[in-house]
Amino acid sequence: EDKVVQSPLSLVVHEGDTVTLNCSYEVTNFRSLLWYKQEKKAPTFLFMLTSSGIEKKSGRLSSILDKKELFSILNITATQTGDSAVYLCAANNNDMRFGAGTRLTVKP
């Protein structure tokens, strides 16, 4: 059965800390791994990863995929209160299987 597991389920840090969010997956016909940020409403796209070992960066956020060990990490450096959200990862085959999310709270 296809599954995506995220850890930790929740995380509380202070502004300026660095966090690492984990996503492991087991899906048939894997094509890509996506990260989304969800604040109050709809998820918004962060990264799509298709190749192992190639880091994608966007400002203070970065992500990498390991297709051999079947996991991805999302790093956020110098966290800010605006980073508080639920972070979702999803493994894409022909449809999309989401993890339960990691709820990040950044305190001032």
Add this chain to the structure above:
Amino acid sequence: NAGVTQTPKFQVLKTGQSMTLQCAQDMNHNSMYWYRQDPGMGLRLIYYSASEGTTDKGEVPNGYNVSRLNKREFSLRLESAAPSQTSVYFCASSEHGGETQYFGPGTRLLVL
């Protein structure tokens, strides 16, 4: 360019009632999706449409039907609502299957 729009934003139903959730996208995307999101469960795929004229079951299709009316519109129907279908429903679209999905604002459904 509105992206993905959903109606209604909020709905209360009684058990056994039927309703249709509407979704439209103006990005000329080929693929469209319906998800439900429940606390602690993440997003679960109900149905998807890889292209106009096709629909396929996702992870949790029971109790739902879909119609890909045209390239822009993808509706989700609950024929006989049950309290277990209380959830937030998101529609999404992507240019093709396997690519980045863009989400609508969601419909909050309460079934009493």
